[in-house]
Amino acid sequence: MAKWGMVIDLNKCTGCAECVAACKTENNIAIVGKEQSEMGRTMLWMDILTLYEGKYPDVKVRYLPRPCLHCDNPPCIKVCPVRATYKNEEGIIAQVFPQCIGCRYCMAACPYTVKCFNWTAPDWPDEMAAALNPDVSARPAGIVEKCTFCIHRLQKAKEQAAVEKRDIRPGEYLPACAESCPTRAISFGDLDDPKSEVSGLIRSPRMFRLLEEIGTEPKVYYLSESE
Amino acid sequence: MVSRRKFYLFLFVFLLFLGIVVWAQKNFQPVQYNHKLHVEDAGLSCTDCHVNVETHERASIPNIAVCGDCHDDPETDNAEIKKVVSYVQEESRIPWQTVHRVRDYAYFSHRRHVTLGQLECETCHGNVSARELPFEKPYVEINMSWCIDCHEQRAVTTDCYACHR
């Protein structure tokens, strides 16, 4: 059984936000509009955190892409009263949309603020209704959603591999962000496979994880910038 | 007296309503398609018309491209075949109503069930070969417990993320 994980190399990341855009279009993430957006309700499964270090003129800007970190010890699943969010066998933190009752406990529990709440029903122009990604459901108002590691792509990849009677090949299943990153800063693969690219990368001395001290054991790893 | 008149009025409205329902049901699908005829007389198998059933997510409901292969002759007594031929000749799609529908938050793939799971069509769609009229409602009410029952019986994964998305 694979254990899916992601490594983001901040040395290669230029902060271009293509991962954010790819995520939004791939997953039919709602455009909330100006009014909602000003209330802090912009929905981004993948976000980019901009951090300033130092004082002018010796200042550094860091861009840090942040999907759901798919923690091995996730605080969010413990508070869900209906098991709408849980950890599956392959380590992906699932968010089962029709199961969610929208209590938002998990949003409060997540230390990384990765979850978004649908305050209103999604609204696309009629012209666009046929052009949403048919592989991903459109979420109704009143539920919590977040990065799924593009689970719909895994479902298809597994099926294809099964038809061809083989295992999933490395790189066959990639979330949209990893697939479209211009600089290939985002790597994705099986952490349990010692030969995979990600297993190699997380042995790097540059490896760190966000808020390591709280023991959430994220499966999204970062490689820090070399000075 | 008044009540009797009322009764007739009610009866009239009721019959009218019934008539509309029957008419609507008869016209639910644009053509009164006969599966039995195609299977028994024409010797077709399911995959001859539902071409994608073994290879794709959707089985595909045949439309003019498939029907037109045989039905191109307008010289016929059968009113239903005439309809089909006129669709073919006008190159307009036959507006079939989809009956077996899975909600968009579940991933249902025919290939996964037919090619990998080796399920027969009858398991979900009933004995289609014996049908003389097209589908107006699904053979079974498709809901999650029905899916899960079958998955458990056959020891297939019941992880939510195997299907939900």
Next chain:
Amino acid sequence: MEISRRDFLRLLGVTATGATVGALGAGTVFSIPEHLFQRISDGPKIESWKTSVCSLCPGGCGIRVRLIDGIPVRITGNPLHPINRGAICPLAEAGIEMLYHPKRLKNPLKRSGARGENKWQEISWEEALQTVSERLNNLFRNNRNNAFHVFSQNYNNYQNYFLEEFMFSFGSENHHVENRIAQWALPVLASQGWNRVPAYDLLNSDCILNFGADVLDTEPSPVRYNQIYGALRNPGNNRRTDIIHFGAQLSRTAAMSSQWIPTRPGTMACLALSIAYIMIRDRSYDKGFVRNSTFGFKDWTDSEGITHKGFESLVTGNYYPERVSKICGVPAEKIVKTARRFAAAEKALAFGGEQAVNSPNGFYTSWAIYCLNALKGNLDKPGGVLFPSPVFEPPVSEKSPAYDFLKRNNFEEIIGNVLAKKPEVADTILFNRFNPVFNMPARKNWHQVLQNIPFIISYTSFIDDTSRFADLVLPAPFFLEDLDLYKTVPSIEFNHLTVQQPVVDPLYNTRGLGDILILLAKQTDLNDFKWKSYEQFVKSNAESIYLSGEGSIISESTDRSWIEFLKRRGWQPFAYSTFDEFWDVLLEKGGWWNPIYPDGNTKRIFRNKSGKFEFFSQTLYDYFSNDKGRAEEEFNLAFVPHYDPPAFLQENKVFPYSLIVFPQLSNYNGTGSRSGLVQELSAIYSREFWNSWVEIDPYTAGEFGLNDGDGIALISATGRIPVRVKIVPTLMPGVLAMPLGQGHEIPGEEKIGQNPMEIVDKEIDSVSGAYSLISTRVRIEKISSELS
């Protein structure tokens, strides 16, 4: 890196605004529009892919469009395409949303209200084209062919060539192509007579000096430059390239460099020449190259016996670091250190961009920067400046006035003439997907100009700031619906061609520009305009490549080394028996390229009189020789690179601060503003979604007692705009920075954010005609209201 939970909340914007419950109609909970549920109910849901090219910016990225049952649902990068290698940018992702945008123009429109009122009446194509051809015929009969002007944006597409041919047949010289990177080409023209943007071999360089080129966010090809910067920062390739970025703002490009050296806007020429000063003083320049292959380095005497100062004495006499340090705000020791690092590097190059060269002294700045490459002797060498030979451009490109870099940006002259009420100058103007009212300074001027023009036609997919003043609007298909070819993107080191294949039939009653021109040519009896259809033109250009047998169609198995290997042995990667076969494969793969660099002949890069690199430009001298007054007055300086202190740097009590405007990747030129995706993403760094902001340094913010999100009014000599404040430590004190792309003004539509061009001073570079983006002086007023 230290990040706390609090940081996450702050970055999410939660603590700032507080996510409040309420204000929610019960009806909206658990409801989802029925049509979204229904959308996938029909159809076999068969997936297919088609290649094309993204034309939302001039970057020329090859794309693959995912179609479900023939309906485009997502744009991804074409993994085979050598420009972007499978990646794209956020703006391209928004292409789908814009294809289906409800505000797309569906029919030709005739103005029904007053000009600019945005009131229209739908008409047929026949009527629209009839109107245009009547006007053109009228001009033709009265020998006023030149009163027909066309303004086009330059997206490296072949439609502009086609338009050029039409104008040629019609007999008008007034096809004006906006070229935002003319400043990249001009110094090469001045020094070498080479009339193209050169290529920079960044990937093989050890030390790169970047003077204000925000290449990760804008021209020439942002996705490619993102990939290059990402690769340069990856220590996996055994050596780390030093990228030193000069600019007033720590832009994203600067943040990705090894070092950012804050430099006052408008002083980059001075800085570059100071680096030259150190190289000359240290005698660390390429002495062999300078001695053998340059002209005007030492003092020299012309045929009339007049002695001219050479580059060496001009530089050593003026640009010593202590003096330059005061002008540029860069410590002298940093200049010395940078110069020595540059000189010591085995392979090094210098290039400049928007924040340096879009300035009133922009041409000379660009030239001064370019001269560092000559001192380094890196021309036509790996890791230096490369000169791929332009190939397969239609013959019209040679004879066309619109492709003469020195004449190119003569917008100002036209505007001046129109304002002076010379009706013979302009009678009919066609704006070909070009929006000067939004993108150029001096908007009030443009409003006046447009009022004075008898007839305005706009060819566009959406009503924009310019087309709302039109009398006739012709709806353009979106790029996913239109056929075209894209030529080699400037500054890319290999030749390539990308096919813009229509991936979907036009959704509305739109027509391609080529087919419109063919109909117009018929209706105006242009007999020498020989094309039958635009497809024929496209195919004939593709055929010339097929017949040449050069390069190869991009494919999985053709990387550069493989093609070079085959070529050396006289083989061709692929052979196609017919052109149709070639064309089908071209459509399937998406493009063609020729990765072979024509090296080994340095002479070909000097196309001027002396056959050398000219520090004193004889090309310019000849060009301006008719213009004697100017030539005598500035004789010593006009033909050599130098620093000309711009007026805006003078002490200014009324407007104490400098305003620079900067581009954003996700909203090139404002093309993406209509997309909700762009609106909820381009402000990801400042969190001011659906809005604009002005960046301000903490010291200046402190003086005014400003906090993040406070409102200020920015006031310049030309106008005033209210905008929100974002305090960042990434700016030189006293400099404010505002993003471009927001603030479209169209009656009947909500204005989102503010357009900084409203207050940007109209300053023009006298040589190139390019407008300045860094020379505006402003003052600040704190305001509390009038911000949405």
